[in-house]
Every structure is written in structure tokens, then in C-alpha cells.
Amino acid sequence: MATRSPSAYEAGPYAERREALATYFDSTAKQAWIDLTSNAKVSGIRATVRAGREQMRATLLDWLPADLRRTRVLDAGCGTGALSIAAACRGGEVTGIDVASGLVDVARERTPSFIGHGRIDWMAGDMLDPSLGTFAHAVAMDSLIHYAPEDLVDAVEKLGERTTHSILFTFAPLTRLLGAMHTVGKVFPKNNRSPAIVPVSETELRARLGRLSGWKIGRTQRVSSGFYTSQALELVRRG
Numbered sequence: 001m002a003t004r005s006p007s008a009y010e011a012g013p014y015a016e017r018r019e020a021l022a023t024y025f026d027s028t029a030k031q032a033w034i035d036l037t038s039n040a041k042v043s044g045i046r047a048t049v050r051a052g053r054e055q056m057r058a059t060l061l062d063w064l065p066a067d068l069r070r071t072r073v074l075d076a077g078c079g080t081g082a083l084s085i086a087a088a089c090r091g092g093e094v095t096g097i098d099v100a101s102g103l104v105d106v107a108r109e110r111t112p113s114f115i116g117h118g119r120i121d122w123m124a125g126d127m128l129d130p131s132l133g134t135f136a137h138a139v140a141m142d143s144l145i146h147y148a149p150e151d152l153v154d155a156v157e158k159l160g161e162r163t164t165h166s167i168l169f170t171f172a173p174l175t176r177l178l179g180a181m182h183t184v185g186k187v188f189p190k191n192n193r194s195p196a197i198v199p200v201s202e203t204e205l206r207a208r209l210g211r212l213s214g215w216k217i218g219r220t221q222r223v224s225s226g227f228y229t230s231q232a233l234e235l236v237r238r239g
Contacts, residue, residue: 025100048226068092076127077143081107088118
């Protein structure tokens with residue numbers, strides 16, 4: 001009998017980093033992340049990150065249709081659920097999934113009792129799991145910023161296999177400052193602290209994305225707010 005080869009989400013560098021992220025966000029960073037994504041008082045540095053994330057989330061939501069009724073949306077790396085809830089309030093049938101089960105529990109607790117015609121299925125697991133089914137739109141906000149360019153594009157390609165309209169994701173743009181920080185490894189600690197953020201050259205990323213059959217690059221928007229720098233990129237199905 002032939003042995004089935006493990007898929008991209010089951011083995012390799014992507015899986016190793018995924019497990020590190022799950023451990024980090026379910027232990028070391030859980031409370032900090034809960035505070036960051038709430039109205040709790042945070043430090044000035046974290047306040048800039050909060051503001052940047054709010055701006056990025058607003059950008060991605062603006063790129064989605066205003067009316068999401070009868071539309072399946074994947075929130076790939078949902079965290080504590082703000083984007084999922086906003087999409088559901090537009091009528092979307094949302095699957096909010098994250099490797100950190102503790103954050104998914106928080107998202108479930110924060111879900112309003114009434115979200116109009118929308119629905120949210122909260123799940124702890126891997127965003128690349130094909131058993132999740134097919135979606136019209138997939139959104140990965142700051143959930144791929146810890147992966148090397150080749151692994152990031154592989155993940156986007158896997159999402160594309162079950163997405164029919166658009167993929168919206170963010171990456172850490174390779175600026176002079178971020179590149180220097182990544183090189184010295186001081187601002188992006190590893191081991192039992194935050195897994196490293198991997199700055200990616202936009203030129204390299206666009207070249208790699210060019211291999212994806214049936215997709216074209218749409219809008220892009222960079223958000224810089226103090227200690228938060230992230231860039232959104234839109235992929236749309238070719239007509």
C-alpha cells in the first residue's frame with residue numbers, strides 16, 4: 001500500500017512554526033493579546049500596535065463586499081475574533097480559525113448575542129486544513145508574518161485552492177529598519193518569547209505570487225503606526 005505524503009499543513013517548516021505560534025499565543029502571550037485586543041489600558045508602545053491593527057483590520061474589511069449574506073468567509077488566524085465578528089455583522093457565514101485555542105475561546109466569549117443574519121463557526125486548528133471547505137473570501141491578517149517568503153506563498157497557494165473570489169493577507173514589509181532589527185534579532189526574540197517576524201521584500205513576494213495560476217494581484221496598502229508595520233495585499237481570481 002502506498003504511503004500518503006504529508007501535506008503542507010501537516011509537516012515541514014510551516015508546521016513547525018505553526019506549533020511554535022500555538023504554544024506562544026496559548027501561554028506566554030495570551031493575556032497580553034487579550035489586553036491588546038480589548039479596551040484595557042496598555043503601554044504606549046502597545047497602544048501604537050493596537051492602533052495599527054485597528055487600521056489594518058478596517059482596510060481589509062473595506063476590501064470585502066459590504067453585503068456578505070450567503071457568503072462564506074475564512075478568517076485565517078482569527079485571534080480574539082474582531083474581524084470575524086465584523087464580517088458576520090455584514091451577513092457573512094464566517095469560519096474563524098486559529099492555532100491558539102485559548103484565543104478562540106476568548107473570541108467565542110466576545111461574540112455578541114445578536115449578529116444579524118451572519119453566523120460564525122469558531123474553530124481551533126490549522127487554516128490550511130482542506131476539510132474546512134470552500135470560501136468566497138479568505139482573510140489572513142498578520143497570521144503569515146512569521147513565515148519565510150516561500151512558506152508564506154505556499155500557504156497562500158493552499159488557501160487559493162479553496163477560495164473562489166479573493167484572498168486578503170498581510171506581510172511584514174522589508175524596510176531598512178525592520179531588516180536591521182531582524183538581522184540582530186533583538187526586537188524579534190525567539191525561544192520562549194515571541195516567534196520571529198520575518199520581513200519580506202515586496203518585489204520578491206510579488207515575483208513568487210506570480211506563479212499562482214488563476215490569480216492576479218489587486219490592491220495593496222501599508223500601515224505604519226509606531227511599533228506596528230504591516231502591508232496588506234489583495235489577490236483576486238482572474239476573470
